[in-house]
Amino acid sequence: MKSDNLALSLLCAALPLALLAALASGPVAVDLGAALREGWRGDSSDAVILWQLRLPRALLAILVGAALGLGGAAMQGMLRNPLAEPALLGVSSGAALAAILLLYYGSALRAGWGAAWQSGWLLPALAIAGAFCAVACVWLLAGRGASASRLVLAGVAINAFLSALMALALNYAPSMFAMQEIVFWLLGSLANRGWDQLLLALPFVLVGGLLLYCARNYLRALSLGEASAASLGFRGHRYPLLVLLGIASAVGAAVAVAGTIGFVGLVVPHLMRPLVNQDPGRLLWSSALAGALLLLLADIVVINFVGAQELRIGAVTAFIGAPFFFWLIVSARRGQQL
Amino acid sequence: MTNRRKLEISCLQLGLERRHQRVLTDINCTFKPYELTAVVGPNGAGKSSLLQCLAGVLVPSGGRIELDGLPAEQVSAAERARFGAYLPQSETPAWSLRAADLVALGLLPWGRPRDREARVSAALQLVDAQPLAERPVTQLSGGELRRVQLARLLVGEAPLLIADEPTAALDIRHQLQLMQNFRSQADAGKTVVLALHDLSLAARYCDRILLLQDGRLRAQGTPEDVFTPPLIGDVYGVSCEFRWRNGVADFVPLDLL
Numbered sequence: 219m220k221s222d223n224l225a226l227s228l229l230c231a232a233l234p235l236a237l238l239a240a241l242a243s244g245p246v247a248v249d250l251g252a253a254l255r256e257g258w259r260g261d262s263s264d265a266v267i268l269w270q271l272r273l274p275r276a277l278l279a280i281l282v283g284a285a286l287g288l289g290g291a292a293m294q295g296m297l298r299n300p301l302a303e304p305a306l307l308g309v310s311s312g313a314a315l316a317a318i319l320l321l322y323y324g325s326a327l328r329a330g331w332g333a334a335w336q337s338g339w340l341l342p343a344l345a346i347a348g349a350f351c352a353v354a355c356v357w358l359l360a361g362r363g364a365s366a367s368r369l370v371l372a373g374v375a376i377n378a379f380l381s382a383l384m385a386l387a388l389n390y391a392p393s394m395f396a397m398q399e400i401v402f403w404l405l406g407s408l409a410n411r412g413w414d415q416l417l418l419a420l421p422f423v424l425v426g427g428l429l430l431y432c433a434r435n436y437l438r439a440l441s442l443g444e445a446s447a448a449s450l451g452f453r454g455h456r457y458p459l460l461v462l463l464g465i466a467s468a469v470g471a472a473v474a475v476a477g478t479i480g481f482v483g484l485v486v487p488h489l490m491r492p493l494v495n496q497d498p499g500r501l502l503w504s505s506a507l508a509g510a511l512l513l514l515l516a517d518i519v520v521i522n523f524v525g526a527q528e529l530r531i532g533a534v535t536a537f538i539g540a541p542f543f544f545w546l547i548v549s550a551r552r553g554q555q556l
Numbered sequence: 557m558t559n560r561r562k563l564e565i566s567c568l569q570l571g572l573e574r575r576h577q578r579v580l581t582d583i584n585c586t587f588k589p590y591e592l593t594a595v596v597g598p599n600g601a602g603k604s605s606l607l608q609c610l611a612g613v614l615v616p617s618g619g620r621i622e623l624d625g626l627p628a629e630q631v632s633a634a635e636r637a638r639f640g641a642y643l644p645q646s647e648t649p650a651w652s653l654r655a656a657d658l659v660a661l662g663l664l665p666w667g668r669p670r671d672r673e674a675r676v677s678a679a680l681q682l683v684d685a686q687p688l689a690e691r692p693v694t695q696l697s698g699g700e701l702r703r704v705q706l707a708r709l710l711v712g713e714a715p716l717l718i719a720d721e722p723t724a725a726l727d728i729r730h731q732l733q734l735m736q737n738f739r740s741q742a743d744a745g746k747t748v749v750l751a752l753h754d755l756s757l758a759a760r761y762c763d764r765i766l767l768l769q770d771g772r773l774r775a776q777g778t779p780e781d782v783f784t785p786p787l788i789g790d791v792y793g794v795s796c797e798f799r800w801r802n803g804v805a806d807f808v809p810l811d812l813l
Contacts, residue, residue: 453663
């Protein structure tokens with residue numbers, strides 16, 4: 219127990235260190251101390267790079283990572299399944315499809331909605347709306363009083379349908395440029411994001427976090443099964459709805475500003491579960507913490523990667539995620555679990 | 557937040573339909589404090605459904621349930637959870653929680669009481685499972701897990717205890733210990749309702765027997781009233797014998813009818 223708490227405290231301590239490392243990384247060497255002293259309104263190039271480029275990007279990595287980790291933990295808790303991830307409910311594909319449609323018809327819209335397009339909030343705002351629409355469809359399809367397994371089935375169905383629409387959109391992309399934009403968006407990226415995106419996503423992630431925090435005891439009770447949870451006072455569709463809306467809000471906002479970044483929601487809760495005695499309640503905040511750290515570290519890799527093309531963060535998290543599963547299977551083989 | 561020490565729960569013409577099938581029909585019965593009641597009947601008679609209705613897990617489709625004369629619909633889910641604790645027939649933990657943490661989940665309806673750890677270890681002691689406290693529940697044997705789950709049932713302050721086949725998977729020592737536990741809970745004023753398959757245990761420890769057949773209440777009364785070879789023969793389709801020795805009932809099924 220002691221060592222688990224130590225590991226959690228180390229993670230807490232690692233986050234500010236990683237933040238510093240992220241602020242120090244980049245193609246240009248920046249005198250961090252001077253830029254910090256100069257403050258928010260400083261107009262030297264160092265201060266602008268720090269305050270307008272690196273800090274919002276690093277904070278966005280933390281926010282998005284936390285949302286994905288939190289969403290994954292909530293999803294696995296609600297479905298009582300360690301292989302669940304937020305994308306299963308169609309949240310990500312809902313957000314992605316909305317974004318794709320905008321990128322698709324972007325050139326037409328760019329003329330009319332020039333100002334909104336320029337400020338960079340139109341795409342994320344639409345993507346968040348897309349995430350909520352997807353979850354609403356899942357909820358309606360599953361019907362009243364749906365069990366977790368029916369919710370999953372509904373999620374898989376909606377997800378498959380949205381993926382088909384995405385494939386169609388890619389198929390008929392108006393130009394190579396639009397197609398490239400869509401594909402890169404799907405890979406996820408934190409590059410060229412600023413305070414606008416951060417401030418847009420922040421309230422949604424906070425509200426989502428709050429909803430999931432309110433549902434923590436439901437997730438705990440649910441570790442005994444649905445009947446037992448009902449007998450412990452968690453009856454009716456109020457609690458599943460709370461979790462769904464929480465996931466849609468937090469993960470939808472994360473996908474909206476950063477694209478679909480896989481594996482974080484799946485892997486992080488797995489890693490954290492042993493550290494919190496498998497408690498689905500404490501898993502929420504610890505997964506948020508670890509998700510933030512993981513994505514920040516992944517973004518540091520991205521920033522320091524030198525190549526002709528920008529390395530997409532979705533590829534980095536997948537490279538971290540896949541070996542994790544190899545390790546999981548190998549350790550299960552050794553322990554003959556699973 | 558009300559904490560009741562005693563609770564009387566009644567079913568009035570209770571009916572239940574699931575997936576367009578009649579599961580329970582016209583059940584009238586009352587469970588009182590200080591009473592240990594066994595719900596018995598063949599497979600598919602509706603025992604588990606009745607228990608789930610009593611626990612508030614299933615909502616009856618006809619008739620009603622009253623808690624101390626108050627219609628159950630008027631009681632909030634959270635309050636209902638403080639009235640009655642329920643252990644389903646099979647409960648598979650999704651995560652490998654520590655046994656003590658699983659037991660502590662039984663306290664969820666009461667928030668986070670200060671003496672949480674003391675209560676958890678007292679409940680574990682009751683079912684002879686204290687050495688298991690730190691073990692992950694997925695590493696426990698079936699019987700050990702069942703005892704830990706029973707501790708989860710007993711850890712709260714609910715005046716009504718409902719358990720579905722609590723003795724299944726337990727060895728004979730722990731079966732006796734468990735029934736003695738429920739007996740002393742009832743003697744202390746709790747209302748205890750158990751679904752049982754073991755008619756000997758039911759006859760020996762319970763004050764009252766509810767015999768279900770095809771979703772209807774076939775008979776209710778003391779063990780001596782209900783456990784008669786003709787009635788049991790008719791409901792279960794077996795010829796049988798009840799031998800009473802020093803208050804210990806011995807049920808012997810003889811042959812198929």
